[in-house]
Amino acid sequence: MQAKFKRNEIVEATIESLAFGGSGVAHIDGFTILIKGVLPLQKVEAQITRNKKNYAEARLTKILFHSPFEVTPRCEYFGTCGGCRLQNMIYEEQLNQKQRQVKETLIHIGGFSDIEMEEILPSPETFFYRNKMEYSFSDQRWLTNKEIQSSQIIKNNYALGLHIPGRYDKVLDINQCFLLSERSNEILNFVRTFTRDSGMRLYASKGHTGFYRFLVFREAKTTGQFMVNLVTAENHEGEKLTVELAGSLKETFPFITTFVHNVNRKKAQIAFGETERIIFGPGYIEEKFGDKIYRISTNSFFQTNSLGAEKMFQLIKEWGAFDKRQVVYDLYGGTGSIGIFISDAVKKIVGIELVPQAIEDAKTNCLINDINNCEFIQGDLLKVLRDAGGFVKQYETPDVVIIDPPRSGMHPKLPEKIIQLNPTKIIYVSCNPATLARDLKVLCESAFRIKRVQPIDMFPHTAHCETVVLLER
Numbered sequence: 208m209q210a211k212f213k214r215n216e217i218v219e220a221t222i223e224s225l226a227f228g229g230s231g232v233a234h235i236d237g238f239t240i241l242i243k244g245v246l247p248l249q250k251v252e253a254q255i256t257r258n259k260k261n262y263a264e265a266r267l268t269k270i271l272f273h274s275p276f277e278v279t280p281r282c283e284y285f286g287t288c289g290g291c292r293l294q295n296m297i298y299e300e301q302l303n304q305k306q307r308q309v310k311e312t313l314i315h316i317g318g319f320s321d322i323e324m325e326e327i328l329p330s331p332e333t334f335f336y337r338n339k340m341e342y343s344f345s346d347q348r349w350l351t352n353k354e355i356q357s358s359q360i361i362k363n364n365y366a367l368g369l370h371i372p373g374r375y376d377k378v379l380d381i382n383q384c385f386l387l388s389e390r391s392n393e394i395l396n397f398v399r400t401f402t403r404d405s406g407m408r409l410y411a412s413k414g415h416t417g418f419y420r421f422l423v424f425r426e427a428k429t430t431g432q433f434m435v436n437l438v439t440a441e442n443h444e445g446e447k448l449t450v451e452l453a454g455s456l457k458e459t460f461p462f463i464t465t466f467v468h469n470v471n472r473k474k475a476q477i478a479f480g481e482t483e484r485i486i487f488g489p490g491y492i493e494e495k496f497g498d499k500i501y502r503i504s505t506n507s508f509f510q511t512n513s514l515g516a517e518k519m520f521q522l523i524k525e526w527g528a529f530d531k532r533q534v535v536y537d538l539y540g541g542t543g544s545i546g547i548f549i550s551d552a553v554k555k556i557v558g559i560e561l562v563p564q565a566i567e568d569a570k571t572n573c574l575i576n577d578i579n580n581c582e583f584i585q586g587d588l589l590k591v592l593r594d595a596g597g598f599v600k601q602y603e604t605p606d607v608v609i610i611d612p613p614r615s616g617m618h619p620k621l622p623e624k625i626i627q628l629n630p631t632k633i634i635y636v637s638c639n640p641a642t643l644a645r646d647l648k649v650l651c652e653s654a655f656r657i658k659r660v661q662p663i664d665m666f667p668h669t670a671h672c673e674t675v676v677l678l679e680r
């Protein structure tokens with residue numbers, strides 16, 4: 208079949224909507240074209256880069272008419288950093304697009320003909336909504352167009368910031384980011400100056416030399432507690448310097464409640480150390496949802512948008528309409544945060560989670576909250592539930608099953624196991640509408656029906672969308 212367009216052909220198109228993932232969708236003579244970095248109702252000129260059977264991809268070359276949804280992005284790194292790609296679109300329209308994407312995905316992938324959905328819940332904060340940021344040190348600094356064009360010469364190649372999308376070797380030096388907090392930016396800039404002047408080199412993956420690797424911040428939005436975690440290679444001299452850095456930070460920013468030094472001796476570029484030294488403070492921060500305290504240490508998983516997560520947990524509690532006779536399974540339970548939140552309302556929580564450290568954190572969280580009706584089982588869900596009948600005999604049949612899988616969704620064999628558990632209700636929490644739709648299709652081919660669908664925006668200015676679905680038998 209002949210391709211609809213020639214490669215490199217220039218076309219004009221009006222963007223109709225944003226597809227899941229953020230690309231703009233346009234049609235020319237009924238044929239679909241996907242274009243990145245555009246907004247709905249923009250008229251653009253674009254160059255065809257890829258021809259597929261059912262659609263083509265094109266690169267934006269010129270905006271011919273602006274979109275009524277366009278706003279000036281707040282961040283100077285917009286378009287380079289890749290973190291908040293929708294920051295140039297008014298927030299209400301971001302919400303509209305996400306609501307429509309969830310609905311269309313449920314229809315197209317899930318095969319549901321008419322889905323009634325609640326109106327998407329906005330994030331309580333649209334800037335400074337994250338509780339964690341991970342910055343990289345690099346001597347491979349990415350120069351912005353502004354820096355290249357300015358006559359000012361960049362004196363060094365030093366960068367402390369975020370990776371350029373698709374370029375794991377290049378880091379954009381960042382002075383101000385609107386994701387964590389204003390005060391975290393001050394610490395970021397302080398650490399840059401301190402480390403640059405310290406005489407210790409930046410870690411380079413080529414040759415596995417140098418010291419500084421990552422700077423991780425965790426900030427509890429409900430208590431204000433703040434953790435600085437410096438991840439480095441191993442070096443005795445560096446250890447002394449790190450203590451000095453921690454002291455200077457404590458003096459300059461008394462709100463920092465803990466400083467942790469992680470040493471990563473491995474080549475893999477991850478902000479995780481095999482050894483951890485707590486330089487000051489308790490080595491963790493605490494988030495508080497209602498009367499529940501969550502202890503978050505350097506490597507614990509915790510929902511990144513704290514205020515949004517609390518809202519979502521409340522919704523789960525409301526939809527569960529739990530009572531003290533009920534047994535609830537919290538599958539893909541992580542550090543037990545959902546189970547712990549609803550534990551007072553039910554007879555028993557059974558959490559299942561793969562990562563042993565998360566199970567330890569879940570148990571600690573129960574201890575500090577004086578909760579004793581939660582059990583946590585470590586293991587791969589498919590293996591733990593291999594004999595679903597035997598499992599329910601041991602742990603009681605669940606009235607409600609909460610499922611909160613990673614982006615890849617459930618293992619294809621898991622829905623069958625969930626059905627064998629025979630709950631009355633399922634509450635599925637998803638961060639990926641496509642795998643959600645795929646899994647719901649299987650669950651609804653058996654005894655379950657979708658009762659409510661609630662999209663929640665946990666990640667403003669990004670293409671991601673969280674969805675909570677209530678299913679009943």
Ligand SMILES: C[S@@+](CC[C@H](N)C(=O)[O-])C[C@H]1O[C@@H](n2cnc3c(N)ncnc32)[C@H](O)[C@@H]1O
Nearest residue numbers: 539540541544560561562586587588611612613
């Ligand atoms: C999206 S997180 C949800 C965490 C938790 N529900 C929360 O809100 O904090 C998904 C979790 O599933 C866990 N996981 C991934 N694959 C798993 C598997 N095959 N069996 C059990 N847990 C798994 C991950 O370690 C992670 O903690």
